[in-house]
Structures are given as C-alpha cells and as structure tokens.
Amino acid sequence: xxxxxxxxxxxxxxxxxxxxxxxxxxxxxxxxxxxxxxxxxxxxxxxxxxxxxxxxxxxxxxxxxxxxxxxxxxxxxxxxxxxxxxxxxxxxxxxxxxxxxxxxxxxxxxxxxxxxxxxxxxxxxxxxxxxxxxxxxxxxxxxxxxxxxxxxxxxxxxxxxxxxxxxxxxxxxxxxxxxxxxxxxxxxxxxxxxxxxxxxxxxxxxxxxxxxxxxxxxxxxxxxxxxxxxxxxxxxxxxxxxxxxxxxxxxxxxxxxxxxxxxxxxxxxxxxxxxxxxxxxxxxxxxxxxxxxxxxxxxxxxxxxxxxxxxxxxxxxxxxxxxxxxxxxxxxxxxxxxxxxxxxxxxxxxxxxxxxx
Numbered sequence: 001x002x003x004x005x006x007x008x009x010x011x012x013x014x015x016x017x018x019x020x021x022x023x024x025x026x027x028x029x030x031x032x033x034x035x036x037x038x039x040x041x042x043x044x045x046x047x048x049x050x051x052x053x054x055x056x057x058x059x060x061x062x063x064x065x066x067x068x069x070x071x072x073x074x075x076x077x078x079x080x081x082x083x084x085x086x087x088x089x090x091x092x093x094x095x096x097x098x099x100x101x102x103x104x105x106x107x108x109x110x111x112x113x114x115x116x117x118x119x120x121x122x123x124x125x126x127x128x129x130x131x132x133x134x135x136x137x138x139x140x141x142x143x144x145x146x147x148x149x150x151x152x153x154x155x156x157x158x159x160x161x162x163x164x165x166x167x168x169x170x171x172x173x174x175x176x177x178x179x180x181x182x183x184x185x186x187x188x189x190x191x192x193x194x195x196x197x198x199x200x201x202x203x204x205x206x207x208x209x210x211x212x213x214x215x216x217x218x219x220x221x222x223x224x225x226x227x228x229x230x231x232x233x234x235x236x237x238x239x240x241x242x243x244x245x246x247x248x249x250x251x252x253x254x255x256x257x258x259x260x261x262x263x264x265x266x267x268x269x270x271x272x273x274x275x276x277x278x279x280x281x282x283x284x285x286x287x288x289x290x291x292x293x294x295x296x297x298x299x300x301x302x303x304x305x306x307x308x309x310x311x312x313x314x315x316x317x318x319x320x321x322x323x324x325x326x327x328x329x330x331x332x333x334x335x336x337x338x339x340x341x342x343x344x345x346x347x348x349x350x351x352x353x354x355x356x357x
Contacts, residue, residue, distance in 0.1 A: 007112030014119050015136035022139045025103065025125050025160045030058040034096075034104045034121065035079070036066045036114050040204055041261070041280035042304075044071040045287050046151040047107050048173050050158060051078050054105075057161050061102070066092065066117075073261045074284075077175040096121045103127065105157055109144060127157050150303060169307035172289035176266050184266035188230075190253065196228040197355065198271035198290070201244075202237040202256075203279040210277050210295050210339055216244050217344040218275065218351070223251035227355070230271060231256055232264050232281055273354045275347065277339075278304060286311065291354045293347065297338035298322055310357040312350050316341050 033054060037047050044067065054063060055078070064081040065072065072082050085092045096117055104121045106128035108114040118126045119137035127140040135141030140160045144153055155165040188196065201215045219229045229248075231241040233256040241256030255267060265284050268274055274285035274292045278299040285292050286306035294305050296315040300322040305313045315321065321338045 003111045003113050007116055010116045011112040011134060011137060014116060015133055018136040019119060019126060019139045022125065022160075025140075027057040027161045028060075030061045030102045030161075032099075032101045032103075033058065033061050033063050034066065034101045034123070035063060036104070036106045036108065036118060037071065037075070038066075038068060038085070038108050038111065038114055039071070041071045041074060042204075042283040043107075043150070044074040045174065045280065045283040047154050048075060048078060048287060049151050049167055050105070050107065050154040051075060052173055053155060053158055053162070053165055057158065064101075074174070074265075077177060093117075098122075103161075106138070107154055107157065109153075125160070127160060129153075129157070147300075147302060149307060167307075170309070172287060174265070174284065174287035176269065176288075177262055180262040180266035181269070183263055184270050187253070187255070187267060188270050191228040194226070194228055195270060195272035196230040196253070197222050197351070198230045198232055198268050198274040198276075198281075198285065200232050200237075200274070200276040200279050200281040201240055202233040203277045205278075205298075207298050208278045208339070210342060212240050212244070214342075214344050214347070216247060218347050219244060219252060220248050221344070221348050222351070223248055227251075227272075228253070230267055232259070232267060233257065273351060273357075275351055282306070291357045293351050293354045295339070295342055295347070296322070297342075310354070312354055314342055314346055314350060 037044050063079045065075055065079040066083050066085055068086045069084050072084060076082055083092055101123040103125040104118050104123040106114045106118040109129055110131055115128055115134040115137045118128055126138045128134060128138045129144040130141040131144045142157050152167045155167055158165055199219060201212055203209055222229050229252045231244060231254045233241055235257035238257035241254040245252045245254035268285045268290055269288045271290055274290050276282035277295045282292055282294050291310040292306045293312050296313055301313045301315045316338045
C-alpha cells in the first residue's frame with residue numbers, strides 16, 4: 001500500500017526527467033556496489049547467481065546488500081555488508097544520500113520505492129528492470145521477461161558489465177555458515193547413515209498450499225519404505241508439523257518453527273530429496289543442489305520451478321494455469337483444482353524417482 005501511495009507518484013514525477021542513458025561499464029573500475037533486494041526469501045535465493053557473478057566480474061569490489069530482516073540471512077555469506085531497510089528506513093535513506101557507489105543494482109521487479117531509492121542514490125550507474133515505467137529512473141534499464149526463469153532475469157541486470165550471462169542450472173549457488181552445518185549434522189545423527197527426505201508443507205501464499213492430509217499420506221509411505229522424514233517450515237507451520245509427526249511417530253522429525261533460516265537451510269542440505277509446494281525452502285533446496293519435487297498450481301513452473309535433470313515438477317494442465325502474474329493470483333472459479341487434484345500416488349511415484357537421482 002505504501003509503495004502505491006508514495007512510490008508510484010514519486011516514480012512518475014522523477015520519470016519526467018529520465019536518468020541519462022549510459023553505455024557499458026568496466027568491471028575493473030568498480031570498487032563499491034549496492035544491490036537492493038526487497039521482498040521474499042525465494043526471490044533472494046534467485047538473486048544469489050547475480051551476486052556470485054558480480055563477485056567474479058569485480059572481485060576487488062565491496063558488495064553491500066539492502067534487504068529485509070526476513071531474507072537477508074540468505075545472502076550474508078556472499079556479500080560484505082548488509083543494511084536492513086525495514087529496521088531503519090531513515091538511516092538507510094541517509095546512507096544512500098551520503099555514500100557514493102560505483103554501481104547500484106535494483107533487483108525489484110514490480111514495485112516503485114526501490115526504483116526511487118536507486119534513482120536518488122549517489123552513483124553514476126543505476127541498473128533496474130524496465131517494468132511499469134520504472135525504467136526511466138535508471139541509467140541502464142533492463143528488459144524483464146515475464147516468461148523467463150527468474151534467476152536468468154536477475155543475471156540480465158549485469159549485462160552492462162558483462163554482456164549476456166547464462167544461468168547454469170546444474171551448479172549449486174548458495175553457501176551456508178559452517179556453524180549451521182555443524183548443527184544440522186548433529187540433528188541428523190538420529191537417522192544413522194540414512195539421509196532423510198525433507199518436506200515443507202507451507203508457502204507464503206495460501207493458495208499455493210497442498211492438502212496437509214495428503215502430505216501426511218506421502219510422509220507415512222516414505223517412512224514405511226524406510227526413508228526418514230524431516231518436516232521444515234516457519235512458525236506458521238508449527239502446529240501442522242507437530243500434528244503430522246505425532247500421527248506417524250518414529251521416522252519423522254519436526255523442526256517447523258524451531259530453526260532459523262540458516263539452520264533450516266543446513267538441514268535441507270543433508271536431505272537426499274526435498275518435497276514442497278512453490279515455497280522459499282524449495283528454492284533453497286535447489287540452490288544447495290538437493291534434488292526436488294515441487295507441486296505447482298497458480299504459480300508458473302516455467303518461471304519459478306527448479307531446473308535440471310535432478311528436479312521434477314507436478315503441475316496439472318488446466319487451461320487457466322498458471323494464473324499468477326506480477327505476483328498476483330487471479331480470482332479462481334474452480335476452488336484451486338490445480339492443487340486439489342494432485343494426489344499422493346502421483347507424488348510418491350515422482351518422489352521415488354527424485355530420491356534415486
């Protein structure tokens with residue numbers, strides 16, 4: 001709401017005098033870079049290939065990340081500094097006006113306030129997506145492809161520095177703190193030599209959820225087949241995870257709402273496979289190189305689902321799917337049959353193939 005009330009008018013006002021359009025940028029001359037990533041955890045995961053590529057292109061540069069408290073931990077091992085705009089917007093604004101950067105990269109796709117902040121920052125190079133009239137605020141507006149894999153769109157922001165970059169779909173691209181890895185190793189000792197299957201029942205958008213009774217059916221069959229199961233999720237998933245673990249008993253470990261993001265990621269890294277709806281933890285599993293099975297309904301699997309031979313997607317072929325565009329889900333006249341008609345038998349059959357990869 002704040003973005004529309006304040007950001008949109010400011011974007012239109014500042015856009016009356018477009019930023020000067022510049023040519024290519026010499027990475028060797030870059031010493032200070034600011035990367036802006038508002039929003040969710042999944043988007044931050046898919047920005048990591050951009051951050052990694054930036055580190056290779058300009059290894060001498062210091063990378064500062066502007067993020068939210070909820071998503072900053074994802075990138076902290078891969079950047080030099082982090083500033084949380086949701087903790088102190090005023091101090092961030094003062095920083096942007098006082099601190100010169102060689103390059104500012106706004107990775108936000110649709111909203112306006114980050115484009116305004118980029119436009120007003122002290123930098124000769126301002127890069128961002130050309131969506132919804134935002135391109136006039138950047139010196140290097142980048143084309144946004146609504147059908148492309150999102151990590152590839154983010155890499156496209158580096159075109160002024162590098163030319164075309166291609167996302168490497170089979171190469172893990174996320175790093176974890178060693179302390180989180182050590183804790184995960186202790187937590188999974190209970191399973192002996194067997195690597196667990198990870199399950200996430202939640203998602204940030206309620207309409208992307210799959211029936212929890214069906215998740216329970218899948219988990220029970222995995223345990224019966226000798227596969228231990230780890231349930232992961234946020235505080236909002238705590239009761240569902242506790243209920244599932246209590247009903248199945250031995251073979252299921254529930255960590256919903258008890259681990260921070262780094263610890264949850266480290267637990268995922270120790271899994272042999274990961275089952276999830278379109279969720280942040282699914283993106284983390286992919287970024288860590290863990291084989292995934294993802295369940296898609298309203299969202300676009302082509303745009304958001306993990307890539308490569310070790311990853312599978314179940315998505316029903318409804319004429320109205322996908323119905324999520326620019327972060328918004330259309331009104332559904334079918335009670336989200338795209339998710340309801342996914343059955344445990346389908347999931348178990350595909351999951352067995354994922355486990356074997």
